[in-house]
Amino acid sequence: xxxxxxxxxxxxxxxxxxxxxxxxxxxxxxxxxxxxxxxxxxxxxxxxxxxxxxxxxxxxxxxxxxxxxxxxxxxxxxxxxxxxxxxxxxxxxxxxxxxxxxxxxxxxxxxxxxxxxxxxxx
Amino acid sequence: xxxxxxxxxxxxxxxxxxxxxxxxxxxxxxxxxxxxxxxxxxxxxxxxxxxxxxxxxxxxxxxxxxxxxxxxxxxxxxxxxxxxxxxxxxxxxxxxxxxxxxxxxxxxxxxxxxxxxxxxxxxxxxxxxxxxxxxxxxxxxxxxxxxxxxxxxxxxxxxxxxxxxxxxxxxxxxxxxxxxxxxxxxxxx
Numbered sequence: 001x002x003x004x005x006x007x008x009x010x011x012x013x014x015x016x017x018x019x020x021x022x023x024x025x026x027x028x029x030x031x032x033x034x035x036x037x038x039x040x041x042x043x044x045x046x047x048x049x050x051x052x053x054x055x056x057x058x059x060x061x062x063x064x065x066x067x068x069x070x071x072x073x074x075x076x077x078x079x080x081x082x083x084x085x086x087x088x089x090x091x092x093x094x095x096x097x098x099x100x101x102x103x104x105x106x107x108x109x110x111x112x113x114x115x116x117x118x119x120x121x122x
Numbered sequence: 123x124x125x126x127x128x129x130x131x132x133x134x135x136x137x138x139x140x141x142x143x144x145x146x147x148x149x150x151x152x153x154x155x156x157x158x159x160x161x162x163x164x165x166x167x168x169x170x171x172x173x174x175x176x177x178x179x180x181x182x183x184x185x186x187x188x189x190x191x192x193x194x195x196x197x198x199x200x201x202x203x204x205x206x207x208x209x210x211x212x213x214x215x216x217x218x219x220x221x222x223x224x225x226x227x228x229x230x231x232x233x234x235x236x237x238x239x240x241x242x243x244x245x246x247x248x249x250x251x252x253x254x255x256x257x258x259x260x261x262x263x264x265x266x267x268x269x270x271x272x273x274x275x276x277x278x279x280x281x282x283x284x285x286x287x288x289x290x291x292x293x294x295x296x297x298x299x300x301x302x303x304x305x306x307x308x309x310x311x
Binding site: 040 | 229
């Protein structure tokens, strides 16, 4: 699971109103190189919850993502490369995603988050 | 990439070893998968450079097709972990990246308008009535924030009729292979 996916997922248990962002518990990370595409990065920024992305980056050990994003940064290749790496190249292989409201753990196994709910959670 | 080339590459995608009838698991063959995704890209520009989700991805055929046509980010969702393991193997085989999420399409709650395009070969609702509409409704809900109203698509059109070349997959299938005429739909919001 990469951080763009993390930025989309929220806890879907019935009755939960603040199920986003899920906090990340890391057991194992992996890094896989992908093509650098500045246009894609510029287009995706307005769709991200930046704070959640920043915090997620910190929890996978990346401390070079600024707390706030400024349009001017989009002109800097150095920033875009760091952003690219954090968003698209770091994979959470083993660990868990934790609901901020209920503390429910959604395990991540072999890179796949298990968001399936139990019967009493639907 | 040409259509023929895409179809041939998708020929390497392995399908369900033991399909589950309650989930209406049927393979999306290379013929139909390549035509669906190729048309989405060539006629509408819905794939290349986009965030694409494959709902009920099964072994990952459509998502992989999207990745081959240069989608920037592909997320496949399925309720069946074994199908996702197969999808993982297929991704490695074809050397593409795709995110996989284990979830029930009905319970999906994704934040915001991250996904540009949802592609899917949903269940037809032959086992559980209405399963097809649940998939459609989830897809429309997740391509744009606030589209929570029931099936409030701006446009819905049948693009073409395709031949769903379905090999015998279950014991109750008496013929070796049947061609089913299916429609390819496109919805926009």
